[in-house]
Amino acid sequence: xxxxxxxxxxxxxxxxxxxxxxxxxxxxxxxxxxxxxxxxxxxxxxxxxxxxxxxxxxxxxxxxxxxxxxxxxxxxxxxxxxxxxxxxxxxxxxxxxxxxxxxxxxxxxxxxxxxxxxxxxxxxxxxxxxxxxxxxxxxxxxxxxx
Numbered sequence: 001x002x003x004x005x006x007x008x009x010x011x012x013x014x015x016x017x018x019x020x021x022x023x024x025x026x027x028x029x030x031x032x033x034x035x036x037x038x039x040x041x042x043x044x045x046x047x048x049x050x051x052x053x054x055x056x057x058x059x060x061x062x063x064x065x066x067x068x069x070x071x072x073x074x075x076x077x078x079x080x081x082x083x084x085x086x087x088x089x090x091x092x093x094x095x096x097x098x099x100x101x102x103x104x105x106x107x108x109x110x111x112x113x114x115x116x117x118x119x120x121x122x123x124x125x126x127x128x129x130x131x132x133x134x135x136x137x138x139x140x141x142x143x144x145x146x
Contacts, residue, residue, distance in 0.1 A: 004069055006034065006077040007047045011066035018061050034077055042082050049084055051137060087141045091124035098133050 010019055010027035019027075021044060028040040035043060044060065047053040054061045085093070088109075095105045105127065113123035121142035128135040 002075075002077045003047065003050060003081040004052060004064070005071050005075060006043060006081060007052045007062065008064075008066040008069035009071045011062045012069070012071055017066060018059055021055070021058050021060055024060050035079075035082075039079070039082055046082055046084050050090075087121040087138055088124050091121070091128050091135050091138045091142075094133055094135055094138070095124070095128050095131060098131065100131065 006028065009032060010024045011017060013027060013031070014023070024044065025037050025040040028035050028043065029037045034040075044053060044055070048055060052063055054063055092102070092105060092109070096102050109120065109123045109127045112118065112127055113120055116123065116126070118126065119142065121138075125135055125139045125142045128138075
């Protein structure tokens with residue numbers, strides 16, 4: 001996932017799982033030239049909402065092992081990662097990453113939504129769980145959105 005790679009890059013470079021917010025922004029905007037400083041700040045917010053970063057004052061902590069993430073030299077993230085995704089989009093991404101075709105998953109989720117009278121988010125969670133995909137975090141979000 002390119003969001004995870006973009007978030008990992010400053011941590012990999014620093015060799016730490018903790019980095020100052022301003023250092024993170026500089027790494028993405030000036031060092032890598034991937035984003036403007038404002039976009040890099042936006043990435044912090046998106047990554048935190050996705051559970052990839054935790055903020056402790058001015059310190060950012062990766063919630064995953066950034067050293068396990070490969071950041072190829074020619075990698076450049078798309079600006080679309082700056083958009084926060086809905087719970088449905090997150091669950092759908094997890095289902096697709098697990099090997100289900102996107103069209104097939106969307107059709108099945110829509111059928112579940114109609115058959116069970118659920119929100120699209122709840123139907124996506126049910127579908128993912130039936131496929132054996134762990135979406136516990138997303139299930140909590142879907143429950144909160146009911």
